[in-house]
Amino acid sequence: MLSNGSRRLILAHFWLAFAAFLLALVLGEWQMYIRSPLHDWISNPELYYRAVTAHGSAMAYVFPLLVAMGFGYAIAELALKQPLIGLRWAWASFGLVVLGTVTAMAPVSMGLASVLYTFYPPMIGNAFFYIGIVLVVVGSWIWVALMGINLNAWKKAHSGEPVPLPMFANVAGAYLWAWTSVGAAMEILFQILPVALGFKSTIDAGLARVFFSWTLHAIVYFWLMPTYIAFYVLVPRAIGGRLYSDAMARISFVLFLVFSMPIGMHHLFQDPQVGSGMKFMHAVFTAMVSVPTLLTIFTICASVEIAGRLRGGKGALGWIAALPWKNPMMLAVAFSFVMLGFGGAGGLINMSYQLDFVIHNTQWVTGHFHLIFGGAIVIMYFAIAYDLWPHLTGRALESVRLMRAQLWLWFIGMLVVTFPWHFVGILGMPRRMAYFDYSHPALAPQAIYVTVTFVGGLLLVASAVLFILVLVRGHLANRITLPEFRFSTPVHATTRVPVALNSFALWIALMIGLTVVNYGFPIAQLMALPQTSVPAVPSVVK
């Protein structure tokens, strides 16, 4: 049972997350309209880049971070069955995230920092944009510390017992984030801010890209943490099954911890400042990080099959028909897996060093991550909210038909949005363009696909509005006496776990060790090179 204090805290995180999400989604759809053939020319493209900066920063940083934090607090109290330690610090952390978001978005909305969420130097925007990001990150680090503190307090009181799986996974995600965010934090603190504040006028643009890649790839695994946690600890229970293997889950989470960091340089395959040996190493590790995802798909499919059989499904496929298809969680996980499957196929193409040359920085890439992140990952954020909502409001969440409609709309909308988006990428349509000259014979054939994507976006906006509606109705429904919140139980009760899968010291050492090896060398090499700093270029011409 969640205490009243925690409920308010978690609701604050979720509502801010979903408000940012809705606003950013509308901006995304506006961007698609502006660059589609439906709109003829944007007289001031700077407005478009303000929107993309806001859309990207909200969707990539603020929204997933707040979902992970809110879900993390819920897990800490529900899984450990002890009151949340550090409620005040948690509010302070939330306050920093809010303050940081406002600080960053003020200059963006004024057009003073249209540098996009990747803010590649030597282009430099208003200092407050970067200060805001730092505040958000510092706020999130308080959350990381709180997750660790809550876990350790529990361990003291329950020495020798296995840490409940939801908390184990949650803390793995928190530590992953802490280390992931260090790359961008170093870039901002040591390279960008001295320039943005006017103390320096030159900057090493290549080194900045290396630091940023440290964050840029692993952040994807942070986005999917809440989704994977939900796969393991919510889905089997919600659909009436069992978790196939508790150990497999733990192994997946520690593998993410170790392998998601040292591979970020696959974003720099085309860059001149990284040697080819390094690129090869990062490509190899990129292949390793698919292991935990394959483990997860296997374990969850097995768990879902158990649910089907427990419900009386027989034969090779009969269990599929026996699944509770009317249950929103069931729908969400099925849709998520289908999108993950399509996305995975596309991911293999990104990964291979050779094929990457055809699609790097084309619209293929944006289509790809909208499918994985906006599709497979975010659809589970909805499911998490639906699952937790009654425990946060103390009221029934009854609009099950609306929930199903919302999930269907999101699924279909996402496919309609991303399939043509991938396709124009293969045709060579570049990223980050405010408009395209569709009258040009080379671009004319692409026009219709962008229009289709725009139409798919309308479905997504409708779905998001439904989502908010369901949650609001949840606040207005009748109070109910809540059953105790339960997480999934494994097929075999977890009585003992090897030390390695019950603590993090070893994995954190490996995570840091591998990052230092894989990044230390290229960073040292660039720092040792003479005259690599170039004049900074203000994003606004004064």
Add this chain to the structure above:
Amino acid sequence: MGIVALLVGMMAYMSLHWASMPPSRIETIDPATLHIAGEFVEANLGSGVEPNGSVTVRVVGNRYSFTPQCLLVPTDTPVTFRATSADVVHGFNIAKTNVNVMLVPGYIATFKTKFKEPADLEMPCHEFCGVGHATMWAHVKVVDKAEFEKQAGGKRRVSCVK
């Protein structure tokens, strides 16, 4: 514990791997003096035939155009792009080919390829470089090897800029 052994083994392998393999050369250049001296002065941009018969194409990206804006390249010939940026990060891809390069100011990017058949291709900037990013498109004209030799004959550098 098998996993741990595997990880440690891989770390050892990686260290040895690097010790035995020199990093590929990273070339730097000062964007402030690009246009004054060195290989990226304006007269040296475009396609040139090397003594061994291959072709080198030198390109500079700046807000918001490439120099030259139209690249002339032959079919069935090894082509090496050497490119850099005069200001912020740019990049380019050539539609329907595997050519895809990031231009980071301060560094020289190289990319080797071969073009199969004559074509008129688009070469957009594919990294956000400022409000004018969407206007930054160059063109590539792939011509028959013989035709290229005719046009390049005797000249130090050629392009298809009119």
